Amino acid sequence: MASSLVSSILVLPTSRCHQLKQRLPLLASATPPSTHKARFVARRKESVSVQQLQRPLIEYMRLPASQYSVLDAERIERVSEDTFRCYVYTIKFFTFEVCPVLLVKVEQQPNGCCIKLLSCKLQGSPMVAAQNDKFDAIMVNRISCESDSDKSLVQQLTSDTIIEVSIEIPFAFKAIPKQAIESAGTQVLEQILKIMLPRFMSQLVKDYQAWASGNASRQPLGTGEI
Numbered sequence: 001m002a003s004s005l006v007s008s009i010l011v012l013p014t015s016r017c018h019q020l021k022q023r024l025p026l027l028a029s030a031t032p033p034s035t036h037k038a039r040f041v042a043r044r045k046e047s048v049s050v051q052q053l054q055r056p057l058i059e060y061m062r063l064p065a066s067q068y069s070v071l072d073a074e075r076i077e078r079v080s081e082d083t084f085r086c087y088v089y090t091i092k093f094f095t096f097e098v099c100p101v102l103l104v105k106v107e108q109q110p111n112g113c114c115i116k117l118l119s120c121k122l123q124g125s126p127m128v129a130a131q132n133d134k135f136d137a138i139m140v141n142r143i144s145c146e147s148d149s150d151k152s153l154v155q156q157l158t159s160d161t162i163i164e165v166s167i168e169i170p171f172a173f174k175a176i177p178k179q180a181i182e183s184a185g186t187q188v189l190e191q192i193l194k195i196m197l198p199r200f201m202s203q204l205v206k207d208y209q210a211w212a213s214g215n216a217s218r219q220p221l222g223t224g225e226i
Helices: 004-009 014-019 057-061 126-133 178-212
Strands: 037-051 076-078 083-087 091-093 096-109 112-124 135-145 154-168
Touching (some): 057 154, 057 178, 154 178
Antiparallel strands (some): 037 154, 083 096, 091 096, 096 112, 112 135, 135 154
16 A cells, blocks of 8 residues: 555656756765765645545545555565565656665554655666665655544545654765755755655555455556656
8 A cells, every 4th residue: 555655755757857957965874974965854744635435534544455466566565464575766967866665664554654765775777776875864744634533425535744863974076065955955855746746645545545445456557757
């Protein structure tokens, strides 16, 4: 179910990145504290109205992770019952192409679930791969509906997402004021959330409709395309 958001959360398709090429690349993994680090933070909440069918939305939201549809088999693979690996789209920044691979865990909650980023690895050129020890990334996405969702024909499904990236500023960008770097990076994250969350919510609603209508196959809906 909700795991497909992660495949979209830290990435823009090449066409969108071209429009934002004045922004900084997002580089992510573990690194020691440094005075030459920039911090980007973005948060967005997206809600959609859902017409309830034969089975209430709250029952769908309470499904165990083992019964989740990955929504997009081209980008998501199941590692265990509650852990997923996400191969996101290639991002093009300046002359570099970056493909993040995310490992996320889904935690059950009373009226939904919480998706947390466990790790992120960058694939690409040797220079891109070299950034894997120079950043930290945190992503939390809480997906929920009202606890009394079986009492109304229309319910609200909500995704509340926060992303934080802390990156060691590459040498080529050290002449740029830190404040300008952080502003640019934050705008990139905000744009990603603005584009990707509505798509994710749309897929989630379609999966609920299939499940509520009696389709127990849990087949993925996506084709790997934005």
